[in-house]
Amino acid sequence: MPTLPNLILASASPRRLQLLAQIGIVPSQVVPADTDETPHKNELPAVYAQRIANEKAAIVAALHPDATILAADTVVALGRRILPKAEDEKTALKCLKFLSGRRHRVYTAICVKNSGASRHKLVMTHVQFRKLSTLQVEAYIASREWQGKAGGYGIQGLAAAFIPRINGSYSNVVGLPLAETALMLQALS
Numbered sequence: 072m073p074t075l076p077n078l079i080l081a082s083a084s085p086r087r088l089q090l091l092a093q094i095g096i097v098p099s100q101v102v103p104a105d106t107d108e109t110p111h112k113n114e115l116p117a118v119y120a121q122r123i124a125n126e127k128a129a130i131v132a133a134l135h136p137d138a139t140i141l142a143a144d145t146v147v148a149l150g151r152r153i154l155p156k157a158e159d160e161k162t163a164l165k166c167l168k169f170l171s172g173r174r175h176r177v178y179t180a181i182c183v184k185n186s187g188a189s190r191h192k193l194v195m196t197h198v199q200f201r202k203l204s205t206l207q208v209e210a211y212i213a214s215r216e217w218q219g220k221a222g223g224y225g226i227q228g229l230a231a232a233f234i235p236r237i238n239g240s241y242s243n244v245v246g247l248p249l250a251e252t253a254l255m256l257q258a259l260s
Contacts, residue, residue, distance in 0.1 A: 075256060076156035081131035081142035086227070086246040094249050096256065104130040104142065108156075116148035117193055120180035127188065128182040139258045140184040145246045147222025157223035160212055166223030167211065175222070177244045185254050190255050194248040196239030197201060198226070201232060 076099065080087060083103035084105055092100065104127035108117050122145075128142035147154040159164035176195055183190045203211075211230065217223045224230040226237075226244045242249040 075139050075259060077135075077138040078256070079131055079135055079140050079141050081110075081127045083212065084246055086225075087143060088246045089171045090242055090249055091252075092247060094253055096210045096253075098141070100138075101133075102131050104128075104132065106130060110153050114153070115151060116132075116146045116153050116176070117178050117180075117195070119153055119181075120144045120146040120178045121191065121193055124156050124180035124182040125191070130183045131182040138183075139255070139256075141181055141252070142182045143247050143252075145179045145192055145221050145243075148178060149173065149235070152223040156219055156221050157217045158219065161224035163212055164208065164218035166217075167203060167208050170200045170203075170224070171208070172200060172221065174199045177222075177239075179246065179248055181248070181252055181255060183259065185259050190258070191249075192251050192255060194240055194243045196237055196241075196243045196253050198234055198244060199236045207233070 077198050078098045079100045079102050080098040081102055082106045106126045108123055123144035124142050132140045155162055157166055170204045175198055177198055179194050181192045214229055216228045218223050226234060237244060240248040
C-alpha cells in the first residue's frame with residue numbers, strides 16, 4: 072500500500088492505530104479530536120456516526136490544513152438505540168444485558184479530508200450475541216476489557232466467545248473497516 076507522507080489519524084483509539092498497521096499504514100501523527108459525542112435527540116445511529124466522524128476530521132483539518140486527515144467513529148446500535156461507550160461498570164453491564172441473545176448492528180463512519188476535499192464512507196456489520204449467563208457477564212465485567220468500547224465489548228478479546236456469527240466486516244466491529252479505509256486512502260495516493 073502506498074504511503075501518504077502527511078497522514079494524521081484523528082482518533083485516540085489504539086485499536087484504530089493497530090488496525091492501520093495491520094495493512095501497512097503508519098500515520099505520521101495521531102491527533103485526537105476533542106468533540107462532544109453526545110447524540111442529538113432522536114438521532115439515528117448511522118447519522119450519528121457520520122456526524123461525529125465528520126466533526127473529528129474537520130477539527131483536526133483546521134489545525135493541520137496541509138495534511139490528509141483520517142477520522143472515524145464506531146457506533147453499536149440496537150434498533151434505533153445508540154449504545155454508549157462503556158466508561159464504567161454500570162454502563163458496561165447495561166450494554167451487555169441489552170445485547171445478550173440479540174442481533175445488533177455496528178456502524179463505522181469514515182471521513183478522509185485532503186486539500187479541502189472530503190470523502191465519506193459508512194460501513195455496517197450485523198453481530199449476533201448469544202444469550203449470556205450472569206456468570207459470563209460478571210467475568211467479562213471483571214476483565215475490564217469493556218473500558219472505553221462502544222457497546223461495552225471488544226470482539227477482538229474475550230467477548231469473541233459471545234459472538235457465534237457476524238455478517239459483514241470483522242475489522243469494522245473492532246473499530247475501522249480496513250478494506251474500505253484502504254480503498255479511500257489509495258484513491259488519494
